[in-house]
Amino acid sequence: MNGPPPLTPAARRILAKDRATLARVISAVENRDPAIVPTLRALFPRAGPARIIGITGPLGVGKSSVINALLAHLRGLGRSVGIIAVDPSSPFTGGSVLGDRIRLERRPGDPGVFIRSMASRGHAGGVAAATLEVTRLLAAFGMDIVLVETVGSGQVDVAIREIASTSVVVLVPHLGDEVQTLKAGLFEIADVFCVNKADLPGADLAAKDLRELVSLAASREGWRPRIVTASAREGRGIGELWAAIEAHEGYLDAGEARALAERRRISAELLGLVTERVEREVAEALASDPAVGQLLDRIVRREIDPHTAAAELAPPARRRSRRR
């Protein structure tokens, strides 16, 4: 053992709760700037054990309201809270998410809150890895709890299980047929369901429906998703929501589940980091390596096919076992 990696100046300032440095380092992570890696290395063994809670769900269910209400609740309990809002950069959903973003309360002047939105550019695995990295930065900064908001569309929300220890799926009483038909898919994600806008008619029925689906679904490693009804705008049900989240966190601590989840999470992170690294190298070669440009030209002329070219271009697999 060589001991922990040396502290960098930026790492030292984040541990000393310097907000400007935190913001700057998060930007560097978001931009996948390799120069920030020594700081990430230094903080990795020194970050505190923050709870990472994912909040996801379709557009329009009031995720931001739920997060605002949870934030007020947690500040009332004296817990410090970091919030990461992951913007999918899709042309179709980006705008609405931006709308959500504006509705998140920034609480300037409260030292126990740090809110940051992140764009989800590029490779999904890379986005997940960057978001996980930012949760660690917020933990190193001293936050007790990190809330990660993602929009329910595509690969990013499934990736929330590779980031958060507890995942909350927010729904509303009337989801429309489109979401209803695949509600079962939400069970892959949800540790807790929050039926928001409980003041709308049909909330009890929606919760009952969910309860039936949960009772039919196989329990996942001994945990059955909890269902909470809430009205975030009126502040109702938020204590119950937090209690359900804490119940799941307690379940994780009681057995092997937290260690298993942590190993799965780090495995997914490694896969994302390695794939992202190779993708970057290959993209650079495609853009600027003359030999690779000639290979492209040969494909365009149908002299070679893409599969043969990919085999030529792919870096050889590293055989770790044999190197040892």
Place this chain on the structure above:
Amino acid sequence: MNGPPPLTPAARRILAKDRATLARVISAVENRDPAIVPTLRALFPRAGPARIIGITGPLGVGKSSVINALLAHLRGLGRSVGIIAVDPSSPFTGGSVLGDRIRLERRPGDPGVFIRSMASRGHAGGVAAATLEVTRLLAAFGMDIVLVETVGSGQVDVAIREIASTSVVVLVPHLGDEVQTLKAGLFEIADVFCVNKADLPGADLAAKDLRELVSLAASREGWRPRIVTASAREGRGIGELWAAIEAHEGYLDAGEARALAERRRISAELLGLVTERVEREVAEALASDPAVGQLLDRIVRREIDPHTAAAELAPPARRRSRRR
């Protein structure tokens, strides 16, 4: 030059318009089965020059109706048509897409039509590469035109530009604020806008809005997106839609645009194929290589950080230029 690669039995049958073989080979591509690669290699230089038309847009705008109407129009012109419907496998959108799928007319007994839906599993680059591969299979099968339907959510629709030569974005008069705010983002995708459900009030206004946005936006390499209003269910505007698509195809043929787009497409495909290959190798190593398992354990114990581990795990970059 070594001449074209040898024909496999499956490749020979696809060129002879054997539908069962086509279906089986598409499944193999969808499952990323490496055993099918020799057939893909054989067909690559032998596939005909099909036009690949992307049809995308948010949920609920009637993409399937537009495709059914286009299909009828094209069959009336005597053109053979392949259709690929890309299902995003997201838990939030999967259900609705499944709904769309049911509404696609299958036209059994018409030898000039082949319809296939594909699940978009795994890496976005891999999905795009698989879809592109299936367009080639349909071209090899003899289809004049291939329509590729994707749902407007996330990375898959942006990838439509890496597959189709002309991309149509379908919209409806009342999109809601969420999509409105980022409509500009659609200009990255659209060669042609189709304002569907023109029987609804506001269709003319929506088309006028779009026209203003198009006139403000910079033209992309000499092409300004065309705007067509249609009512697919009533069969109105579909001839105009096809004329707009053909105008864009004509623009591509008039200058360098088609060759440039083809090179960009193949570059993206190569990037997807190489990244997918490395991702698969690394995922296998993470799951089954004991040495990699030990590396994971060391990260969990905070003895090594993920970035250092990723650098150990990443295959070394292949330097093509130097090898030559």
